Amino acid sequence: MTDRLAQLTERLLAAATRAGADAADALAVEGRSVSVDVRAGKLEQAERAEGIEIGLRVLIGHRQACVSASDISDRTIGEMAERAVAMAREAPEDPFAGLADPDQIATVWDLARLDLFDHAPEPDPAALEDDARRAEAAALAVKGVTQCQSASASYTARHLHLAATNGFSGGYGRTGRAISAVAIAGEGLGMERDWAAESRVYQSDLPDPEEIGALAGQRAAARLGARKPPTGAFPVLFDERVAAGLIGHLLAAVNGSAVARGASWLRDALGQQVLPRGLSIFENPHRPRISGSRPFDAEGLPTEPRDIVRDGILMGWTLDLATARKLGMKSTASATRGTSSPPAPSVSNIALTQGDKTPELLMEEMGTGLLVTSMMGSAINPTTGDYSRGASGFWVENGRIAYPVNECTLAGNLREMLMRITPANDARPHVSHVVPSLLVEGLTVAGA
Structure with missing residues (x-):
């Protein structure tokens, strides 16, 4: 995936150069996310999103402009570059705008040490729904809690690659896993609401849904009166x-x-x-x-x-x-x-x-x-x-x-x-x- 994004940024930079940019940098981001919400023991909403976004910043002297798109065809990339260059020529001059000097840019880094991407299998929607249901049930089990406004579980995975005409090129990926619950205690004008949520880069580091839901319920109940x-x-x-x-x-x-x-x-x-x-x-x-x-x-x-x-x-x-x-x-x-x-x-x-x-x-x-x-x-x-x-x-x-x-x-x-x-x-x-x-x-x- 990172190779694909690297190629995309190189295409963007080449198009910017052909369009007349003095300098440019390009960002390509590809991601996917899944989220599930439950309420009253029933599935309320499930969403999945996948997509890719590309962005191009061009500089004409000290004038700059940014454009973005979600279409990665050669035609779109060419039009992006031409539009960005035209915009930059009309932009006000900013004497402080510009890319890093080549001797300033990063050349080595250790992604393994950062450990930002969980390679465990992506959780299926049923597993996320189960997490949300367990969190909701734990919140409702707390004395004084009358309803759970929402309980959610989600997963995201994202890769990005950045490249510039000064010679920089690099990318990395990041994952995220989250569970949350919002509990309501009491009734009528005496209702009180509170929440609990946890998120981690690695799924295995996430607390149990019951712990999160119970904490939301306890916090809401403590606010009564x-x-x-x-x-x-x-x-x-x-x-x-x-x-x-x-x-x-x-x-x-x-x-x-x-x-x-x-x-x-x-x-x-x-x-x-x-x-x-x-x-x-x-x-x-x-x-x-x-x-x-x-x-x-x-x-x-x-x-x-x-x-x-x-x-x-x-x-x-x-x-x-x-x-x-x-x-x-x-x-x-x-x-x-x-x-x-x-x-x-x-x-x-x-x-x-x-x-x-x-x-x-x-x-x-x-x-x-x-x-x-x-x-x-x-x-x-x-x-x-x-x-x-x-x-x-x-x-x-x-x-x-x-x-x-x-x-x-x-x-x-x-x-x-x-x-x-x-x-x-x-x-x-x-x-x-x-x-x-x-x-x-x-x-x-x-x-x-």
């Missing part, structure tokens, strides 16, 4: 399920696209303290069997582990070639792209330094406050870091859960919030963003 919390300034413990979102705001602020536009609340913070001392954010795109891993980026540069934050100090931005050139820096090999868009910077796998205390111990230490298990809505000012989000979870008194809460709002400023975090030790090792539960002191909680 929710009410608004008091209003005031309280410590807030972000559950591991939602804590990665808090760190995600920092990652968005150090993205080169935001920094280059001046639209980041951390735009002047390079080399400054942004987290408490002792905490680091480490990016490692080479973790085996992890969905965010990649041997090279979308511009053909070799990926490398790096510190985004080291001992609380912001060490660098997340950059592709264009944003690096604009900022006068070196790319961090963080480019991502689809078939119809140019590259843009994005992180792969990250891990925040874990603490030495359990979430339960942090909850005891905070005394009275809010345990957040679900977030909704978002009003984040990207230039100031002002933060306001809807939340639900559990009110804590004397270090113990007192009652479930909903319909509350959290407010603060991200720069100040992140300087007051205390991490727990409960981060899941198999996810792409390894972030434990986080205790944040002094947030404004708006409830009753």
